[in-house]
Amino acid sequence: MNPMKKKILVVEDDVHIQTALKAFLESKGYEVSVASDGYAGIDALLREEPDLLLLDINMPRLDGLNALGLMRFTERKVPPVIIVSSLGDRENVLKAVGFAADDFVRKPFDLHDLGRRVEQQLLTLDFHTLHEILEKLTIADLTRPEKFSRFKIPDWIPYSSHYRGLKVCVLMNPEAGAKHPLSLTYEQCLTELVVLADYKSGWRSIWPKQIPEFMKPEKKQSVG
Amino acid sequence: MPKNIAKRLRDLDVEATSGGLPPLLSPGINFVSLGVFLGSVAHELQTPVTSLRAFAQLIEMNTECTPKIKEYVLEILSACTELQRSMSPLGSLLQSAGMEDPSPVALNEVVEEIASHVPEIKVELHLGKQLPQVLGNRVQIQNVIQTLFRLSFAHGGVSKVSIATGINSMDKITLTYDDNLSPTPAQTSLLERTQFVIDDVLHYAEFDTLILRSAMRRIRGSVSLTITPDGKRRLTLLFPKVQPKG
Numbered sequence: 001m002n003p004m005k006k007k008i009l010v011v012e013d014d015v016h017i018q019t020a021l022k023a024f025l026e027s028k029g030y031e032v033s034v035a036s037d038g039y040a041g042i043d044a045l046l047r048e049e050p051d052l053l054l055l056d057i058n059m060p061r062l063d064g065l066n067a068l069g070l071m072r073f074t075e076r077k078v079p080p081v082i083i084v085s086s087l088g089d090r091e092n093v094l095k096a097v098g099f100a101a102d103d104f105v106r107k108p109f110d111l112h113d114l115g116r117r118v119e120q121q122l123l124t125l126d127f128h129t130l131h132e133i134l135e136k137l138t139i140a141d142l143t144r145p146e147k148f149s150r151f152k153i154p155d156w157i158p159y160s161s162h163y164r165g166l167k168v169c170v171l172m173n174p175e176a177g178a179k180h181p182l183s184l185t186y187e188q189c190l191t192e193l194v195v196l197a198d199y200k201s202g203w204r205s206i207w208p209k210q211i212p213e214f215m216k217p218e219k220k221q222s223v224g
Numbered sequence: 225m226p227k228n229i230a231k232r233l234r235d236l237d238v239e240a241t242s243g244g245l246p247p248l249l250s251p252g253i254n255f256v257s258l259g260v261f262l263g264s265v266a267h268e269l270q271t272p273v274t275s276l277r278a279f280a281q282l283i284e285m286n287t288e289c290t291p292k293i294k295e296y297v298l299e300i301l302s303a304c305t306e307l308q309r310s311m312s313p314l315g316s317l318l319q320s321a322g323m324e325d326p327s328p329v330a331l332n333e334v335v336e337e338i339a340s341h342v343p344e345i346k347v348e349l350h351l352g353k354q355l356p357q358v359l360g361n362r363v364q365i366q367n368v369i370q371t372l373f374r375l376s377f378a379h380g381g382v383s384k385v386s387i388a389t390g391i392n393s394m395d396k397i398t399l400t401y402d403d404n405l406s407p408t409p410a411q412t413s414l415l416e417r418t419q420f421v422i423d424d425v426l427h428y429a430e431f432d433t434l435i436l437r438s439a440m441r442r443i444r445g446s447v448s449l450t451i452t453p454d455g456k457r458r459l460t461l462l463f464p465k466v467q468p469k470g
Contacts, residue, residue, distance in 0.1 A: 014271050020278035027285070042341055062337075063363045069370045073342045073377065086270035098435065108274040108308055111281040 005031040006122050009050035011041035011067065012084070013059040017107075021054065024111050025118070038062025038070075046076055052121050053078070055101070057085035057092060065092070068099045080121040080199075084109060102201045120166055123197065125207045127186050133168055133195060134182045136161045140169060151196070151203070151215045167198035168206075266314035269307070277304040328357035328466045329365055331389055331397065338369045345373060345385055352390035358397050358463035360443035365463075368443075371436045372459060376403040392462075401459040402452070 008030045012018050015036075022032045035044040037059045045053070055064040062070075064083060071078045083096045086107040096104050103117050125133075140160035156171040159181065172181050176192035184192060194215065195207035205211040280300040283289055289297070332351040339347040358365070376385055386402045440447045445463045452458050 014275065016275035017271065017278065020275060020282060023282055024278065024285075027282075039337075039341065062366060066363065066366045066370050069367075069374060070338070070341045073344050073373060075344065086267060086274070095435065107270050108277045108304060111278055111285075 005029065006052065007031045007033070007048060007050040008052045008054060008118070009033050009035065009041070009044050009048055010054045011035045011038070011044070011059070011064060012054070012056040013037060014056075017056075020111075021114075024115070028115060028118075030118075036060075038064060038067030041067050042071055042074065045071055045078070046074060049076065051079050052118060053081045054084050054118075055081055057083060057087045057096075065095050065099055068096075068101065072100075082114075082117060082121060084114070097201065100201050102199050102204075104200065116165065120164055121199070123164065123166070123206055124209070125195065127189065129163075130189060130195065130207055131182065133161045133163045133170065134180075137170060137181065151205075151211065154215065156194070163197070169196045169198070169203065170194070171196070262314045266311040269311055273304055273307055273311075277301060280304070327359075327361070329360050329362050331355060331358045331365065331399065331463060334362065334365050335369055335387055335389065335399070338366060338373075339387070342370075342373050345377065345383060348384065348386040350386065350388040352388075355389055355391070355397065357466045358443075358445075359466045360445070360463065364439045364443050367439045368436060368461065371439065372401050375436070375459075395465070397463040397465050399461040399463065401461070402456060404456065 006029075008025050010018060010021050010025070010032060012021065012034065013036050018034045018036070022034060025032045033044060033048050033050070035041040039062050041053075041055065041064070042062075044050075055068060057064040059067075064085065068078070068081060080102040081100075082103040082105055083101045084105045084107060085092065093104050102121055105114055105117060137159040138161070140158040154171065154173070156173050159170040159172065161168045161170060170181060171194045172184075173192040176184060176188055181189075181193055190208050191212075193207065194205060194211060196203040197206045205215075277300075280297050284294060284297045284301075332355055335349065335351065339349060372387075373385070384404055388398075388400045390398055390400075392398045436447055440461060443464065445461060447459060447461050450458050450460065
């Protein structure tokens with residue numbers, strides 16, 4: 001087992017689709033495990049600790065959306081989730097958004113498109129790829145801060161950019177003293193710069209891997 | 225024949241052979257049945273088309289694929305696209321008619337199964353003995369039960385809940401859900417719109433309430449929220465019962 005390999009859990013009841021997805025994803029260098037229904041998916045999530053979940057909706061015993069709902073109660077942090085289903089009607093897409101799925105792919109899918117979406121969800125940036133983003137920066141206007149409501153957005157300078165088909169927002173601490181984020185050193189980039197990417201489920205931090213404590217939201221809000 | 229299609233066919237057959245039933249049904253209902261049937265056929269075909277398309281693409285991606293094989297694979301992919309295009313309007317017939325497939329469901333069994341998969345919450349069960357089956361859809365009922373947990377988890381990170389099933393004085397099947405939350409009436413109204421965060425992901429309680437109500441409505445049940453005398457929140461769900469034959 002290669003510890004560097006990203007692990008993907010495919011929860012899909014059709015054995016042919018399972019086989020095709022496994023073959024395709026393994027050819028892309030991922031480590032793949034499969035489960036055939038929602039309950040088996042929850043057990044596999046706890047056992048395998050995957051980096052990404054591909055989840056069908058219509059499955060025996062427990063469907064994918066209910067399984068996703070239950071996964072949120074487990075101690076394990078749920079990784080990004082791509083729903084892969086032929087039930088692509090408005091209601092199911094809305095439900096998927098409600099269960100905080102990160103993307104929705106309709107069956108029959110195109111493997112190249114699926115591969116691109118998987119890559120987007122597993123996006124990790126190193127200093128080199130961060131520079132690819134920083135080279136395309138334009139000043140952004142955060143006119144709808146509520147879109148970022150999963151973060152406490154500091155009063156930093158906002159820039160916008162794009163990367164691998166994703167809209168990206170770069171926030172820079174004005175106290176860093178640099179004129180442009182490109183002039184920051186690696187160490188400065190870790191503390192003075194945050195990069196958020198626009199996923200379907202909302203904005204997510206892609207740099208640094210752990211967002212600063214002061215940007216984290218309250219864990220739970222009680223009405224009591 | 226795939227199980228779901230066979231079931232729809234049988235449903236149509238029962239309607240067609242049950243004597244005076246068809247004239248009693250409005251033409252609209254017959255069209256809905258036909259739409260559900262065609263939609264089911266389209267839905268069942270999506271799975272083999274997905275496999276076919278995926279395997280054709282895997283062959284295409286294979287480095288040993290010769291130009292001739294590639295040409296044939298492109299023909300398969302083109303046929304898949306055409307089939308997909310033809311099925312798309314049929315699939316929407318099913319979606320517009322809804323996916324309900326009312327059938328008897330053992331409520332206690334669903335509750336026990338779901339409760340065993342929420343390790344962060346201690347669930348106390350008081351399940352009614354010899355409870356008649358409820359008429360509904362297993363997925364919708366699973367949805368209802370896990371949404372109840374989500375609602376509680378959202379509002380204060382509840383660690384202990386109690387679920388009781390039984391039959392009330394009106395001969396309805398009931399599920400009573402109590403958690404340890406004590407909202408005031410003003411806070412109760414907040415249940416409809418508060419946001420909450422699990423795993424750094426923003427959820428909307430409003431959405432859960434919506435799912436709960438919508439899911440109960442779809443199985444012809446109902447849900448009510450009351451405050452118990454000791455100030456705790458209680459959700460009571462009424463499920464339709466399977467009518468005994470004869």
